[in-house]
Amino acid sequence: MTxxxxxxxxxxxxxxxxxxxxxTSWRTKKIQLLVASYxxxxxxxxxxxxxxxxxxxxxxxxxxxxxxxxxPVARRGWMLVSVCANLxxxxxxxxxxxxxxxxxxxxxxxxxxxxAPAWDIVLPVGISFYTFxxxxxxxxxxxxxxxxxxxxxxxxxxxxxxxxLVAGPIVRPADxxxxxxxxxxxxPGRLSWGLGLMVLGLFQKVVIADGMLAPAADAVFGAKETLxxxxxxxxxxxxxxxxxxxxxxxxTTAIGASLALGFSLDDNFRYPYAAVGFSDFWxxxxxxxxxxxxxxxxxxxxxxRLGSLRTYVNLMVTMLLGGLWHGASWNFVxxxxxxxxxxxxxxxxxxxxxxxxxxxxxxxxxALAMVTYxxxxxxxxxxxxxxxxxxxxxxxxxxxxxxxARVLATADVVLVLSAVxxxxxVHGLMRERSxxxxxxxxxxxxxxxxVGSMLFVLVISQASSNAFIYFQF
Numbered sequence: 001m002t003x004x005x006x007x008x009x010x011x012x013x014x015x016x017x018x019x020x021x022x023x024t025s026w027r028t029k030k031i032q033l034l035v036a037s038y039x040x041x042x043x044x045x046x047x048x049x050x051x052x053x054x055x056x057x058x059x060x061x062x063x064x065x066x067x068x069x070x071x072p073v074a075r076r077g078w079m080l081v082s083v084c085a086n087l088x089x090x091x092x093x094x095x096x097x098x099x100x101x102x103x104x105x106x107x108x109x110x111x112x113x114x115x116a117p118a119w120d121i122v123l124p125v126g127i128s129f130y131t132f133x134x135x136x137x138x139x140x141x142x143x144x145x146x147x148x149x150x151x152x153x154x155x156x157x158x159x160x161x162x163x164x165l166v167a168g169p170i171v172r173p174a175d176x177x178x179x180x181x182x183x184x185x186x187x188p189g190r191l192s193w194g195l196g197l198m199v200l201g202l203f204q205k206v207v208i209a210d211g212m213l214a215p216a217a218d219a220v221f222g223a224k225e226t227l228x229x230x231x232x233x234x235x236x237x238x239x240x241x242x243x244x245x246x247x248x249x250x251x252t253t254a255i256g257a258s259l260a261l262g263f264s265l266d267d268n269f270r271y272p273y274a275a276v277g278f279s280d281f282w283x284x285x286x287x288x289x290x291x292x293x294x295x296x297x298x299x300x301x302x303x304x305r306l307g308s309l310r311t312y313v314n315l316m317v318t319m320l321l322g323g324l325w326h327g328a329s330w331n332f333v334x335x336x337x338x339x340x341x342x343x344x345x346x347x348x349x350x351x352x353x354x355x356x357x358x359x360x361x362x363x364x365x366x367a368l369a370m371v372t373y374x375x376x377x378x379x380x381x382x383x384x385x386x387x388x389x390x391x392x393x394x395x396x397x398x399x400x401x402x403x404x405a406r407v408l409a410t411a412d413v414v415l416v417l418s419a420v421x422x423x424x425x426v427h428g429l430m431r432e433r434s435x436x437x438x439x440x441x442x443x444x445x446x447x448x449x450x451v452g453s454m455l456f457v458l459v460i461s462q463a464s465s466n467a468f469i470y471f472q473f
Contacts, residue, residue: 001043003198003253004206011040012257019261020191026183030153033261037162041126044166048124051089056159058085059134063141063148075142082138090131093123098328126166128325132292134159137173139296146174154180163257167250169268169288176263184262196451197256203454204249207461212419213242216412221384221394226404232397234408238416239384240377241423244273247286273376274427276369278342281376293322311347316340326383331391335382342375373424 001008015036019029042049062082069075091099104115137155140146149155158177164170220227220235227235251268258265268288275281282290298318304311316337323336378395385391397404408416430438439447 001040003250003257004202007043011036016260027153029183030157030180033162034153034157034160037157037160037165040162041160041165044125045122051124051127052130052160055086055089055130055134056156058082059138059159060148060152060155063138066138066141067148079138079142083135086131086135090127093121093127095324095328096121129168129170130159130165132289132325133170136170136292136296140173149173149177151180161258161263163254163261164251164265167247167254168286169251169254169265170292171265171288175266179263190262191260194256194258194260196447197259198253199256199451199455199458201249201252201254201256203458204245204252206249207454207457208419208423209242209245209249211461212415213238213245216408216416217242217384219407219412221386221390223405223407226393226402227397228404228406229397229401231404231406231408232394234413234416236377236381236384236394236398237420240273240380241416241420243380243383244269244423271427271430273373273424274369274431275372275376276365277372278339278346278375281372282339282343289322289325293318297321308351312344315343315347319343331382331385331388334388334391335379338375338379338382369428 001011015033018024018032021029024032038049038052041052059082062078062085065078066075066082069078100117107113137148137158141148149158154177157180158171158173161171161176217235217239220231221239248269255265255267266288268286270284270287272281272284275284298314301314301317302310303314306314317340319336319340320333321336323332323334323339326332326335378398381394381398382388382391385394396402
């Protein structure tokens, strides 16, 4: 069941009606939400509900044992039980085939004739997201950032809360679990704001990502021959806009659905294509993942506390593993490695140059934002291409202005340029603003007209919609 389906519209309407029914207790409403979350997840593959139950059971009990342990050894042992169980599931389902393929390649290189068995394991949808979320619970208890919750119902709902279960945002326990303790206080306009965010998120996904940008990106990255540099760039720009509107669209819809139910989730995207530098980009792109990697990987590795060389190593390790988190492919490792390199070079330059008047001027900021966007787009080639050969061929065409085949029609070019330029303008204008600030200053009729127009276009465009990209992660 996906957000961009009629089935979900009916499902959410029923859940919303039951959740706001005045005759049921808060505990009953939480049970209804938990059952709804299991039904939502079971719509993909019912047996994988068992994985959610196992993760819930292990982390619930591991956190309690960590909190009650009287020796450091016992605390560390129960923490490792949680980490190993979560990463074990993730490794088996997501990386088992990848490891077998690379082991076979290594054996072949050594002259050993060995054939890997067929790996026909189905990847549970959203496993990367809920694994990190549940693991954060036991790690927070181990690091003494939080005490384990007393309510198994609240914890189970935290693990399976359906709006953000399969593609985030990755929610911290301290941010969501306390919201389940008591009924949310009534807030005027919260329901309408949540529904408006859902319309905005689905408009980004269905109309812009799928309707305007996906056809061009699919045509370019699906081509078998070398492309002209213009088509290679347009296809990359199309995917750049597509993945933002697809993933930010999911996050916005999830935040809106949660808000309509009375719960608040943090923003996951903050207009990243207006980023000035790569540190700024990762403060704006997939914020819940970047902060998770910072707090549970980069900082425990030593962060920037162990000298310059170790800082660069920690940055690179964090970004390489962040790339691998996205998928079992060397292309994702390259994507992460490029971002790690960008962050390292940026840090090196800042340490050597330091603050200057030139760096604070508007022309310099605009130039740096353009360089950031250019280099980020090069990394998207490796993220989108299914194999390294295609990615390399694309990058060579883009950087050498090579001649080749043209696969995009004039209509594709117009759609891509219109959508990408619109995204860049919006990101630039909204860089230091929030949507709440803009809506608060706008007259109500203008906001209603915009939302109504998006809803109308969304309804007539529904047939063109595809699955969300981040479901594969």
